[in-house]
Amino acid sequence: MNNLLVYGLTLATFCHCLQLPSSFKKCxxxxxxxxxxxxxxxxxxxKVFDKPLKSHGFPSLRYVEFPPEAVIEIGNRTYGxxxxxxxxxxxxxxxxEDIKTRxxxxxxxxxxxMELSYSKLAWDYEYEGQGTMVLLPLNVITPVECVLYNxxxxxxxxxxxYNKGATYFRVIDFEFDMKEIDRTTINFQQLFTNRxxxxxxxxxxxxxxxQTFHIFKHLQVKLTPYFGTIFKSFLEKIPVAELFDE
Structure with a gap:
């Protein structure tokens, strides 16, 4: 399973120092x-990670599954x-589609x-609602697809x-932001039994x-650590000299 937690653990238990593919370009x-x-x-x-890089223990990043503990909870069934x-x-x-890196x-x-621009990204997740929606009692679990355009x-x-025989990068802080959305579509597959x-x-x-995106956008902080896992685990295994020419 392509899981961010598995991704991190796989890298952490790989070898002490990963050698990058010969096609990797150094700047x-x-x-x-x-x-x-x-x-x-x-x-x-x-683009290389669109498919698993089995020789180096990297899974595909085309479909990224978050670990079970990546959960967002809001609201109170007693009052809503x-x-x-x-x-x-x-x-x-x-x-x-485009990347700007500094x-x-x-x-x-x-x-x-890094600013990564896409034509389309899709979030799939499970939604559980318990309580009342505009006076309508709701007790449901349903798959949801949310598509972000541009x-x-x-x-x-x-x-x-830091140094451990060679110089490495340690991630000491990580931030993630979603922005510049043109539009979005949301599909609750089974929110109501009435089709x-x-x-x-x-x-x-x-x-x-x-409007919905901007209301709930602040909740992205709940997912930030799981993106950070990829960067942290990767950089802990790659010496700086493998990444750049001095």
């Missing part, structure tokens, strides 16, 4: 076009609606910023160099998709 950080070069490297690397979102899966992470080196910390995912990684009501609800909700 010279002394050059003025370093960030452009790095953007190309990240773009091509994600208790809602639970779980079993997240993200489809399309390895297929960006790595700012500092005397103590370095900061890696989103931009931003990752900001704060890095610290017509279910379809019309999805249609009405999708029409208000951008």
């Amino acid at each position: 010279d950080k002394r050059r003025s076009d370093f960030n452009n070069c790095l953007s190309d490297v990240v773009y091509n690397t994600l 609606l208790a809602q639970k979102f779980s079993k997240f899966r993200l489809a399309g992470l390895s297929q960006p 790595l700012d080196f500092g005397p103590v910390f370095s900061t890696l910023t 989103p931009t995912f931003t990752f900001m990684v704060k890095l610290e160099e 017509r009501l279910n379809d019309e609800f999805n249609s009405a909700l999708s029409e208000k998709g951008l």
Whole structure:
């Protein structure tokens, strides 16, 4: 199962130092076009991870499954609606349309910023609702698909160099943001037993998709650590000298 937790554990138990594929391009950080070069490297690397890289123990990033503990809960069934979102899966992470990457080196910390633009990304998850929705009692568990059109995912990684026989990067802070969504569609497959009501609800909700996105956008912080697992585990096994030309 392509699970972010499994991803991290697999890397952590691999070898002490991973050797990158011979096709991996290194960028010279002394050059003025370093960030452009790095953007190309990240773009091509994600394309490689569209399929599992079995020789290095990396699973595919085309379909990323989040671990069971990645759960978002809001509301209260006593005074409204208790809602639970779980079993997240993200489809399309390895297929960006464009990437802008910047790595700012500092005397103590370095900061890696990546903006990944997509034509479409799909979040699949399970929704559980218990309580009352506009006076209508609700007690349901249903699969949901939420499609984001032209989103931009931003990752900001704060890095610290340390030595363990060679120089490595340690992730000491990680931020994730979803922004610049053109529109979104939401499909609750079995929210209501009445199919017509279910379809019309999805249609009405999708029409208000951008408003719904901004209302719930702050909850993305709940998923941030699981994205950070990928970066942390990868960089802990790759010496800095494997990544850049000095």
